[in-house]
Amino acid sequence: MNKRDEALRRLEEFALKLLEQIENKQPPYMEIPSRTLSNTVWDPERKMLLLGPAKFRRELFDMKEARKFMQTVLMLKLLVQAIREGVYPTIRDLYYHGKHTIEFIDHLGRKQKENTWDEQTESNAVLQDIEVATGLLREEMGISADVKGKMVGPIIVRSRGYEIDCTRMGEGAFGLPPNPDDLEIVKIEATYVLCVEKDAIFQRLNREEFWKRENCILITAKGMPDRATRRMLRRLWEEYKLPVYILTDADPYGWYIYSVYKSGSIALSYESERLACPGAKFIGLTTSDIIEYRISDEYVIAATDRDIKRATELMKYPWFQSPHWQKELKLFLKLKKKVEIEALSTHGFKFLHDYIIDKIHHGKFID
Amino acid sequence: MSVDLARETYRGLSPAEFFYRNKEIAGFSNPARALYQTIRELVENALDATELHGILPDIKIFVDVVDPGKNIVKVRVEDNGIGVPKEEVPKVFGMVFYGSKYKIRQSRGVFGLGVKMAVLYAQITTGKPVYVKSSTIDSKEIYEFEVMIDVINNRPIVLSHRSYRKDNQWHGTVVELTIEGNWSYAKKRIEEYIKRTALITPYANIYFKGPDIELAFTRATRRIPKPPREGLPHPKGVDIEMLKQMIAMTEENLSLRDFLIKYFDGVGKISAETFLKWAGFNPEQSIKTLTLEQLDELARKMREYSGWKRPKDISLSPLGEELLRRGIEEVLKPEFIATVTRKPSSYIGNPFVVETAIAWGGKIPPSEKPILYRFANKIPLLYDEGADVTRKIVDSIDWSVYKVKFPAPLLVVVHICSTKIPFKGVGKEAIAEVPELEEEIEAALRECARKLRMYITKKEKELELALKRVTFMKYLPEVASALSYITGKDRAHIERNLIDILEAKLRGS
Structure with a gap:
């Protein structure tokens, strides 16, 4: 709760700055870092996608920004209100709660109506603006969201006073809370973290007790990672120095998922500082695995035009510039072949375990 | 020789007979057009009888359908002009090529033919004579005539005549004709003609009463443009x-x-x-x-020869920028008017003056291209607009340069004054393409258009400011209330401050 109070203080501070301008009879404005592609920069040192230094001024008395200024202040109020009232609204709640009709008289003396916002994209956008302007993330402000992430393995956490032992989940798993920072990590005995792209593979490895055999934490976000899963992974790597390994399909989509875990996404580069996990290593699958692990033709799928296009784009990203990745991407573009994780069954159902262990214990990964 | 023979035949034809045979030329081609033309001829004579002599025109026009089944219509036009001297009445109304306009000066009719054509037309379609009542300013009596034309000999036939003592100061002329005319077909044109005539003569009272319509235009000014003086040919x-x-x-x-x-x-x-x-x-x-x-x-x-002096323009009488403005104001009630009267110019020895106006907004309906009102020597031109050089010029102008986006409430007035209007063809409804004239029309229009652009720009700025105020004002209560909730500061106080800041900013822009 202390963290939320801190968030409240910073939101109030943001509003007070505006009030101060108004008291000084200055046209009020706010400075917001630009969330544009051109203001997304790759930091090779920290191996993260970060928000650049560009900022823009949002002025109330600017025809283009007036409506957004109003929406931003309205969102600010909703966030403050949620914290003050001790509630945890979703972004959709915020949208509904803030949506109402403004009545006004136009320049021809006619009565007119306008909604504070029409679409949720509008309220979402100003929420993101507040996040970047205040340096607070929505999780810190207590905003609920859909969380896909879950984990199992030798870790004990405390949530709202209840201890949860993730080795005692049976065939289930621990569903991550919207803000993993609220979790107190009581005890960790794992030696590494294995993050898998697909829920089905997670379930297999869980039921086959792979984590018990390897003494690792198993985690998944069921596809494109959400913020909570990324934050959890980051904490495990940063706070407990656990090695993190990522397992995805051998296609550009899977590789991009890996890069989001590791470096952050273009759309949410402002969150990288908190969500990216630069230490994450990629254990596969790669295109060269098709050859090295002699995956039989029945499991190999021809790449689509979209896959080719996507791979060509990946080749240009700064965070795919390592010789290892360039070699893999070139091979993919040459062979035009992809495989799923399930293709490892080419050598029997158990081969999935052997493959992962081989990759991790023999250091066959891409950094 | 056939040429000589033709000339002989032509000479043998009296002027009255010639026009009788060629009535289409003078605009009497069908009952609707003939009714319109008759009214035109009588109204224009009435205006010439007044304003050319410094009299503020007071003109009344009556149209009655006498026999709807046969399209028989009675037209009566009354003026307060100088009147026709008693002894002249038969010839003025009953003899072709007789009138007071054989001089070089700007007047509406050129040869004074029109009224006789109307008389002839009445004569052939209904067999009725023209009725004339008149009195000159210094006459002691009022006299009435019924006259017909002896077509073969081009001579007036007086059917009846009576005179009586004048007890008041009345002077002027009343002319009444019974013709075959189609009122319902001609109504719109006649209405338009009266309206445009009122526009170009803002110093006139014009009253019109038709079978199902009544129009009254009160003079907007008592100033009459200086009457044209007689001039010599160039x-x-x-x-x-x-x-x-x-x-x-x-x-x-x-x-x-x-x-x-x-x-x-x-x-x-x-x-x-x-x-x-x-x-x-x-x-x-x-x-x-x-x-x-x-x-x-x-x-x-x-x-x-290129050494001649420029023709003098004493024989021209344009309305002038101010009077044109008054006329447009009164008749069209627009939001904005620009008028330009150009300096006199000439084409092959004929002096002319172009004046134009642009009326914008107000009661002017938006249209896809500029509405055009054409006038030649104060006569509204209603037919053959498509063939007129003015239409060509108006359409060739890129109006977007002047910030006009169609559909737009834009009306263009072009008035050409000349001792000789270069009409296209015999209809006398369309101006021909004369380079000197085209140049003047375009220059005048562009000058008006520039004034319009300035006005539109000013209005745009005003609108922009108004839109700004509305846009910002509508968000202020919302912003004030949110900030008040967060900071605990009084909502009304924040809103007042915001309004102050906004007003200061708008004053600055």
Whole structure:
């Protein structure tokens, strides 16, 4: 709760700055870092996608920004209100709660109506603006969201006073809370973290007790990672120095998922500082695995035009510039072949375990 | 010889008979057009009888359908003009080529033919004579006539006449004609004609009553533009027929030099002699001795010569920018008016003045291209707009340069004053393409258009400011209430401050 109070203080501070301008009879404005592609920069040192230094001024008395200024202040109020009232609204709640009709008289003396916002994209956008302007993330402000992430393995956490032992989940798993920072990590005995792209593979490895055999934490976000899963992974790597390994399909989509875990996404580069996990290593699958692990033709799928296009784009990203990745991407573009994780069954159902262990214990990964 | 024979036949035809046979030329081609034309002729005579003599026109027009089954219509026009002298009435209304307009000056009708055409038309369609009641300013009596035209001999036939003592100050003329005319077909044009006439004569009271319509235009000003003075023809505008007529009418036996000095505009002793020397004529030669070949040569040289002085414009009477504005204001009730009266100019010896106006907004309906009101010597031109050079010029202008986006409430007025309007064809409803005239029309229109652009720009700025105020004002309560909730500061106080800041900012912009 202390963290939320801190968030409240910073939101109030943001509003007070505006009030101060108004008291000084200055046209009020706010400075917001630009969330544009051109203001997304790759930091090779920290191996993260970060928000650049560009900022823009949002002025109330600017025809283009007036409506957004109003929406931003309205969102600010909703966030403050949620914290003050001790509630945890979703972004959709915020949208509904803030949506109402403004009545006004136009320049021809006619009565007119306008909604504070029409679409949720509008309220979402100003929420993101507040996040970047205040340096607070929505999780810190207590905003609920859909969380896909879950984990199992030798870790004990405390949530709202209840201890949860993730080795005692049976065939289930621990569903991550919207803000993993609220979790107190009581005890960790794992030696590494294995993050898998697909829920089905997670379930297999869980039921086959792979984590018990390897003494690792198993985690998944069921596809494109959400913020909570990324934050959890980051904490495990940063706070407990656990090695993190990522397992995805051998296609550009899977590789991009890996890069989001590791470096952050273009759309949410402002969150990288908190969500990216630069230490994450990629254990596969790669295109060269098709050859090295002699995956039989029945499991190999021809790449689509979209896959080719996507791979060509990946080749240009700064965070795919390592010789290892360039070699893999070139091979993919040459062979035009992809495989799923399930293709490892080419050598029997158990081969999935052997493959992962081989990759991790023999250091066959891409950094 | 067939040519001689034709000439013989032509000579044998009386002017009345000639026009009787060619009534389409004068605009009497069908009952609707004829009704319109009749009203036009009578109204224009009424206006000439008043304003040319400095009298504020007071004109009443009545149209009654006498026999709807047969399209028989009675037209009556009353004016407060100088009146027609009693002894002249039969000839003025009953003899073709008789009138008071055989002079070089701007007037509505050119040959005074129109009324006789209307009389002839009445005569052939209904067999009714023209009824005329008149009195001149210094006449002691009022007189009434019923006149018909003896078509074969071009002579008036007076059917009835009576005079009586005048007890009041009344002077003017009342003319009544019963013709075949189609009111329902002509109604719209006539209404338009009356409206446009009122626009171009803002110093006139015009009252019109038709079978199902009543229009009343009250004068917007008591100022009448200075009446045109009589002028002489300009030497550049002559042709051989004109020279022949002028020489025939000259009773004295003048030398070529003296003839030029006496009967042409802007010709003095030196300019006459310089020209004749240049043209290879003996200045002392008597005009009566000129052969046909010499006349032809003289006319040609007079047209070719570039040393003539510019024609004087004393014979022109434009409305002027102020009166034009008043007329447009009164009749069209627009939001904005720009008027321009250009300096006099000339084409082949004929002086002319162009005046234009642009009316914008207000009661003017938006349309896909500019609405055009054309006038020639204060006569509204309603037919053949597509063939008119003015329409061509208006359409060639890129109005977006002047910030006009169609559909737009834009009306263009073009008034051409000249001793000789260059009409296209015999209909006299469309102006021909004369380069000098085109240049003046375009220059005048562009000048008006620039004023319009300035006005639109000003309005845009005002609108922008108003839109800004509305846009910002509508968000202020929302912003104030949110900030008040977060900071605990009084909502009304924040909103007042915001309004102050906004007002200061808007004043600055």
